[in-house]
Amino acid sequence: MKGLFRRFRSLPLRSRLALLVAAAVAFAVAAVSVTCWFIVQGKLYDELNNELQSSANRPQGGKLVSTISNCNGSEVDPSGQSPTDAGGFRAQFESYLQVVTADGESCVASVSPGKIEVAGSDTDFAKNPVAGHGTFRDGTDTKGNPVRVLTVPLMISNPDGTTTIIKDAATMYAVPLKGTNATLNELALVLLLVGGIGVLGAGAAGLWVARAGLRPVDKLTETVEHVARTEDLTVRIPVEGNDEIARLSESFNSMTASLASSRELQQQLIADAGHELRTPLTSLRTNIELLTRSEETGRPIPPADRKALLASVTAQMTELAALIGDLQTLSRSDEAHAGDRVEVVALQDTVEAALRRARLRGPELTITADLEPWFVRAEPSALERAIVNILDNAVKFSPPGGTVDVGLHAGELSVRDHGPGIPTDELPHVFDRFWRSPDARALPGSGLGLSIVARTVQQAGGEVSLRPAEDGGTIATVRLPGAPAAPPELP
Structure with a gap:
């Protein structure tokens, strides 16, 4: 069965x-x-039973009963008897009529075409005949022909109009089943032929329906094979209707579109990373070549210039390390980035830690903070780094001796600087990877800081935005879902 x-x-x-x-x-x-x-079959047998029952309801003739005493298995001679004297059996078809005794002896009427084989149920009935009752069964005659048999009490009509049941005897009526069986056999053959034709037709129809129904699946399969063979993610499947196949086609189109977008972003990331890495690597190579040539030629570089070159090399190495770290952060998937490290974080404490680092990087600036308690679900290290990036931008673009205002109220963190601000036409690009304002290209940075901020905030279920301040500067706003009090236990 399993095979x-x-x-x-x-x-x-x-x-x-x-x-x-x-x-x-x-x-x-x-x-x-x-x-x-x-x-x-039931209808035909009911008709036979009704015919037999109709004939059996008539009392048998007295002359037929008088022969029971010398019944020895030979046929009874009913000469001179009327049809009623012969048993009153007036069926429209060939019929059997005989009398059976309690000891199994039987007497066959001359009108009967043959003798019915006596069964045990017939003799049992003859021993205890009951008026108004009878037994039906299927049997055979002595020639083996199938017959339908009815065994009833043997009754005679009295002169006064009453009837008397003869003890230890019964009358057996039977009709042949040859015609009925032939009809049933013909019906079975017709049903078999019609059923076979129906099954074949159903199989053909099922194959046609399967081909018609799976034609869109064939197109989908061909498209998938084409994409796998050529890696062409621009192919789209025409969507017709709104059934399951249409939904599958829409899902495939959405998947290929997402893959194409992901590939474009990947290629763009590689191109941008290569572009950003080229500048510090070129500068680093130039400085190292100068130091190497000085050693090879024996012409020493003045101490001040040598110190500047080494400081430049150190700065370029630091910039490369920061850029590689940012690339690693952005290259991780959302699941790997968040994983099981998500926990309930006191946002005000995270902002305080970020403020301490920001004050070290801008000691000449005045950084004010007004923080209210707020607890969120996030990865602590990623959230702190995102806030540090926002504060770094504020420190970087603030004028010397400027002020940075930080506030946390009802889950909304705002960081406002008093720098030159961001032009309105550049606001849609501030969170793009490697995007940097033309005015900020001379400043240190990779252009990945705000991209990391946007990603971290989105993973925590929040929103981040930048907008110009009314009297100059920029306001960065981070909204994170949470509560003003920590839950009793971690989710």
């Missing part, structure tokens, strides 16, 4: 659908055919 099931599973989908449709129709046709055959 058959495995072979079925190995068939093409359209073949399996056709077989399932054919099997379902075959089952339905078989159930209807069998039900129809038994109904017709």
Whole structure:
């Protein structure tokens, strides 16, 4: 059975659908055919039973009864008897009539075409005949022909109009089943032929329906194979209707569009990273070549210039390390970035830690803070780094002796500087990777800080935005979902 099931599973989908449709129709046709055959059989047998019962309701003739005393298995001679004297059996078909005694002896009337084989139920009934009762059964005559048998009490009509049941005897009526069985056999053959044709037609129809229904799947398969072969993610499948196939096509189109966008972003990231790495690497190479040439030629570099070169090399190395760290942060997937490290964080404490680092980087600036308690779900280190990046931008663009205002109220963190601000046409690009304002290209940085901020805040379920301040400068706003009090236990 398991091997058959495995072979079925190995068939093409359209073949399996056709077989399932054919099997379902075959089952339905078989159930209807069998039900129809038994109904017709019951109707035919009811007709035979009614005919037999109608004849058995008439009392038998006295001359037939008088022969029971010398019944020895030979036929009874009913000469001179009227049809009523012969038993009153007036059926419109060939019929059997005989009397059976309690000891199994039987007497056959001359009108009977043959002798019925006596069964144990017939003799049992003859021993205890009951008026108004009878037993039906299927039997055979002595020639082996099938017959329908009715055994009833043997009754005679009295002159006064009453009837008397003869003890230890019964009358057996029977009709041949040859015609009935022939009709049932013909019906079975017709049902078998019609059912077979229906099953074949259902199989053909199922195969046609499977081919028509799976045609969109074939197109989808061809498209998938084309994409796998050529890696062309611009291919789209035409969507028709709103059924499951249409939904599958829409999902595939959405998937290829996402993959194409991801590939473009990846290529853009590689190109931007290469561009950003080229500048510090070029500067670092130039400085190292100068130091190397000085050593090879024996012409020492003045101490002040040598110190400046080494400081430049150190700065370029630091910039490269920061850029590589930012690239690693952005290259991690959302799941790997957040993972199981997400926990309840006191945002005010994280902002305080970031403020301490910002004050070290801008000791000449005045940084004010007004922080209210707020607890959020986030990765602590990533959240602190995002806030540090925002504060670094404020410190970087603030004029000497300027002020940076930081506030945290009802889950909204605002950082306001008094620098030159960001032009309105540049605001849509501030969170793009490697994007830097033309005015800020001379300043240190990789252009990845705000990208990391946007990603971290989005992973925590919040929003981040930048907008110009009314009297100059820029306001960075971070909104994070949370609560003013920590939950009793970690989720």
